[in-house]
Amino acid sequence: MQVSIVVNGEQRTDEVEPRLLLAHYLREVCGLKATNIGCDSTSCGACTVVVDGLSVKSCTVLAAQADGAQVTTLEGLAGPDGELHPMQAAFRAEHGLQCGFCTPGMVMAAIGVLADNPDPTDREVREGLEGNLCRCTGYHNIVRAVRAAAQAGPAAGQVPQAQEVQA
Amino acid sequence: MRGHKGLVECASLATTKGWRMSILGTRVVRTEDPLFLTRGATYTDDLTDDRLTGALHATFVRSQVAHGRLLSVDTSSALEAPGVVAVVTAADLSDLVPLPPPFPFINQAMTRPWLASDRVRFVGDPIAVVLTEERYQGEDAAELVVVDIDPLPAVVSTAAAAADEVLLFPEAGTNVMASFGEPAAADFFDGCEVVVTQAVVNQRVAPVPLESRAAAASWGADGRVTVWCTNQGAQQARGQLADWLKIDPDLIHLVTPDVGGGFGAKIGADPEYAFVAWLAKHVGRPVRWAESRSENLVGMLHGRGQDQVVTIGGRRDGTVEAYSLVFDQDCGAYPRIGAVLPTLTMLMAPGVYGFPKVHAQGRALATTTTSIGAYRGAGRPEATAAVERAIDLFAAEIGMDPAEVRRKNLLPAFSEPHTTPMGATYDNGDYPAALDKALDAAGYADLRAEQARRREAGDARQLGIGLAVYVEITGADNGAGTKEAAELEVHPDGTATVLTGTSPHGQGHATAWAMIASDQLGIPVEKITVVHGDTDRVPQGGGTMGSRSLQQGGAAVHQAAGELVELARKRAAEKLEANPEDLVVDLGLAGLAVRGTPGVGVTFAELAADQRLLVNTVFNANAPTFPFGAHVAVVELDVESGKAQVVRLVAVDDAGTIVNPLLAEGQRHGGFAQGVAQALLEEVLYDEDGNPTTSTLADYPFISATELPSFELVDMATPTPMNPLGAKGIGEAGTIGSTPAVQNAVIDAAAHLGVRHIDMPTTPMRVFRAIQQAGHIAQQEGN
Ligand code: FES
Ligand code: FES
Numbered sequence: 001m002q003v004s005i006v007v008n009g010e011q012r013t014d015e016v017e018p019r020l021l022l023a024h025y026l027r028e029v030c031g032l033k034a035t036n037i038g039c040d041s042t043s044c045g046a047c048t049v050v051v052d053g054l055s056v057k058s059c060t061v062l063a064a065q066a067d068g069a070q071v072t073t074l075e076g077l078a079g080p081d082g083e084l085h086p087m088q089a090a091f092r093a094e095h096g097l098q099c100g101f102c103t104p105g106m107v108m109a110a111i112g113v114l115a116d117n118p119d120p121t122d123r124e125v126r127e128g129l130e131g132n133l134c135r136c137t138g139y140h141n142i143v144r145a146v147r148a149a150a151q152a153g154p155a156a157g158q159v160p161q162a163q164e165v166q167a
Numbered sequence: 168m169r170g171h172k173g174l175v176e177c178a179s180l181a182t183t184k185g186w187r188m189s190i191l192g193t194r195v196v197r198t199e200d201p202l203f204l205t206r207g208a209t210y211t212d213d214l215t216d217d218r219l220t221g222a223l224h225a226t227f228v229r230s231q232v233a234h235g236r237l238l239s240v241d242t243s244s245a246l247e248a249p250g251v252v253a254v255v256t257a258a259d260l261s262d263l264v265p266l267p268p269p270f271p272f273i274n275q276a277m278t279r280p281w282l283a284s285d286r287v288r289f290v291g292d293p294i295a296v297v298l299t300e301e302r303y304q305g306e307d308a309a310e311l312v313v314v315d316i317d318p319l320p321a322v323v324s325t326a327a328a329a330a331d332e333v334l335l336f337p338e339a340g341t342n343v344m345a346s347f348g349e350p351a352a353a354d355f356f357d358g359c360e361v362v363v364t365q366a367v368v369n370q371r372v373a374p375v376p377l378e379s380r381a382a383a384a385s386w387g388a389d390g391r392v393t394v395w396c397t398n399q400g401a402q403q404a405r406g407q408l409a410d411w412l413k414i415d416p417d418l419i420h421l422v423t424p425d426v427g428g429g430f431g432a433k434i435g436a437d438p439e440y441a442f443v444a445w446l447a448k449h450v451g452r453p454v455r456w457a458e459s460r461s462e463n464l465v466g467m468l469h470g471r472g473q474d475q476v477v478t479i480g481g482r483r484d485g486t487v488e489a490y491s492l493v494f495d496q497d498c499g500a501y502p503r504i505g506a507v508l509p510t511l512t513m514l515m516a517p518g519v520y521g522f523p524k525v526h527a528q529g530r531a532l533a534t535t536t537t538s539i540g541a542y543r544g545a546g547r548p549e550a551t552a553a554v555e556r557a558i559d560l561f562a563a564e565i566g567m568d569p570a571e572v573r574r575k576n577l578l579p580a581f582s583e584p585h586t587t588p589m590g591a592t593y594d595n596g597d598y599p600a601a602l603d604k605a606l607d608a609a610g611y612a613d614l615r616a617e618q619a620r621r622r623e624a625g626d627a628r629q630l631g632i633g634l635a636v637y638v639e640i641t642g643a644d645n646g647a648g649t650k651e652a653a654e655l656e657v658h659p660d661g662t663a664t665v666l667t668g669t670s671p672h673g674q675g676h677a678t679a680w681a682m683i684a685s686d687q688l689g690i691p692v693e694k695i696t697v698v699h700g701d702t703d704r705v706p707q708g709g710g711t712m713g714s715r716s717l718q719q720g721g722a723a724v725h726q727a728a729g730e731l732v733e734l735a736r737k738r739a740a741e742k743l744e745a746n747p748e749d750l751v752v753d754l755g756l757a758g759l760a761v762r763g764t765p766g767v768g769v770t771f772a773e774l775a776a777d778q779r780l781l782v783n784t785v786f787n788a789n790a791p792t793f794p795f796g797a798h799v800a801v802v803e804l805d806v807e808s809g810k811a812q813v814v815r816l817v818a819v820d821d822a823g824t825i826v827n828p829l830l831a832e833g834q835r836h837g838g839f840a841q842g843v844a845q846a847l848l849e850e851v852l853y854d855e856d857g858n859p860t861t862s863t864l865a866d867y868p869f870i871s872a873t874e875l876p877s878f879e880l881v882d883m884a885t886p887t888p889m890n891p892l893g894a895k896g897i898g899e900a901g902t903i904g905s906t907p908a909v910q911n912a913v914i915d916a917a918a919h920l921g922v923r924h925i926d927m928p929t930t931p932m933r934v935f936r937a938i939q940q941a942g943h944i945a946q947q948e949g950n
Contacts, residue, residue, distance in 0.1 A: 017303075031215070035207075036427070039863070043864035043869070074207055088204040093196060097200065098837065099428040100673070101377035103203060122877060133864070133869050134377070135837070137836055137837055139872040140878050143872065143877060
């Protein structure tokens, strides 16, 4: 079947198997390998991307279900000149990543946390990220990064493609 | 609470540093991160290498029965399925011999088949492999392989294993893989006023690096194979592949892409990695394999798994006179690193205490479960948990504050090596200071007062305060000695390359090793590239495990930088027609200048333009180091539901000199979380038939952000004399201290209700039962 999806601001049309997961679509069809797959029980959040402004675990969605949607992955966050998104910058400054495997999903989920609540407390960040597992950081610096990003203003809770789509 | 200040002095560098403040000890953000945060890291399953074009996907068919005779494997329907190129079973493996046990002291009959031929020994034991064009096709076809197994009784506990009624390897004649130590003398506790004994379970947990296992292999026309796999040391993995496949190591090019966490479970190679290389040869096409999480939770090594009995005896004034630790190590079905863990647990049995008499004895046993390997701390957390529990039990028995009992028995501060009754030689330490710092930072007296208030008031949420003081061993001889290699080259364009045999998987070596080189050369960190994990470029190396990297690999980079300066000095002397002794490193110049005439000199880059400026060196630490610390955990326990929440974790972790506090703190945070996880939540479970009941992340209670507090870190740095950086290991300490601190805190929260011990994980059900039982006993005693 055919799907039309805007991925990181770029309109794409692809032929896919009906059972293809969005996570696999992004990795195998689009070649966007930042989005990781850490489980087979929708538990880890490593696959989190933003779909139409909401953070979503891309292993819980079929590519077919994303037909017509706008999807943003980690690769779609930085500016064209390489300028880091405020959430990326905060993760770096606060050492919010170690092995990096949870990071793409964690960053996208964190953007979702700030979209819902622009100035969360530590506890609210922890609750917002409950579905995103990290084995390396003990979450300590991730929480700090999200709170630091919140101080950078509303852009930290948004993905850039919300504004513009290139055909 | 968060100690950010304090640049750590590094006396040995003072001569070359000049006026510039050292970069060592500063919070340099990682050079790895821009790529990780914009494109993502490249893990094994992300590879798009040309050599893997047209690769087949391997899918393992694994046993769903814990123990049984394998009667038949029917691959006929699977072979008909779409996309299937081959289905391989034991019958196809005539050129492979079963894998021998990894250590000579293990019962040598306990060999591991590549694919089960006549017997399966755990749920997850590989039976067949399906090779398909597409990955999804593999999952479909694997289900069509029909396996007939005649079940045998499972051996799930160490007690059942020790009974030797059902044998995993009948030819071995026993389930005992190895035994260590002797029983204690009959009079060991004679003369003690008080003796307390307790059975303590250090439960089996799953390491769960977020990246599961993956490998890919491609044979070249030159007869060499390139193997990509996720691991903690490419050189060791290559050695194992060569050994197992009986091929010349020079024919293997092993590449470690970015690695999504290891925690000990990715030390060396797994047989699956070697098998992927064999399959690629067998079918004449590249092959790749990436396991699912549910495959990972049964197929990858587990950690811990000790059944211990602690006995502690002493005087009512709080002095401990004798301590004994006797335990069985569950090793799972096939011997891996788990079989050697008892030696580390025994070595570290007395921990930080100066007990006059110490006894330890351990046994390694085979069970019909997933094999046990190293997991963050590997053998040392088990020792620390045992002794820290024993101290608390002793304190409770004599009615003394556990902090006081610890103070009475800690070794006094020492700066000369101290050898323990178990034969470990600690480099240096100040355990009483660590404890005092932790208690001060936690506000111990206030916490006890608040606890008393809540007890008095009969609050539903009781406070528990748990202590642990630990010492651990890092950079121990991992079979390859205590040495590490480094190569350092400065290029004519002013950049430099460091080649290291360590193998980062989150630790930040690219940043830290660059800092160490920059410190002596003045070349900025951003201009230094760190290369690792490629056996063609770095043939020698010990990998990253046992918290060895900085104290051996980092020290090797430090040594290389020193040697490079000396080489440059000779060449610069000729070039400048100066006396070598008159040349000093000018860090601003990134070169050498004539003393007293600033600006007159030559850069390392200019020297490199004349002739390659490169050194190769091996640093040998000759001995391990012994980091130490003290943790205070505070929990709130809902006595009605039994649910405990860690509300504070205050930690002193002394790892000697810190090269980059940002990275060291990150290591501590991650370690704390894994410690809290074991103390409160995580456990791998099997039913009585040996079926795993925690084989997905929906069932395995992996700790999440909501179950943890933000941590309170206290600085303490006692440089070790064992390496010129003064650094001890920091990778595992956090786990070693936090696990018993949290367990002790949960028990402490219910101590006033008569509870003396609760095994980990201290789940609400366990805590609830312990409280009920204590109440029951109190009632009976009252009657
Ligand atoms: S891969 Fe784990 S939740 Fe999607
Ligand atoms: S950084 Fe490794 S899992 Fe989060």
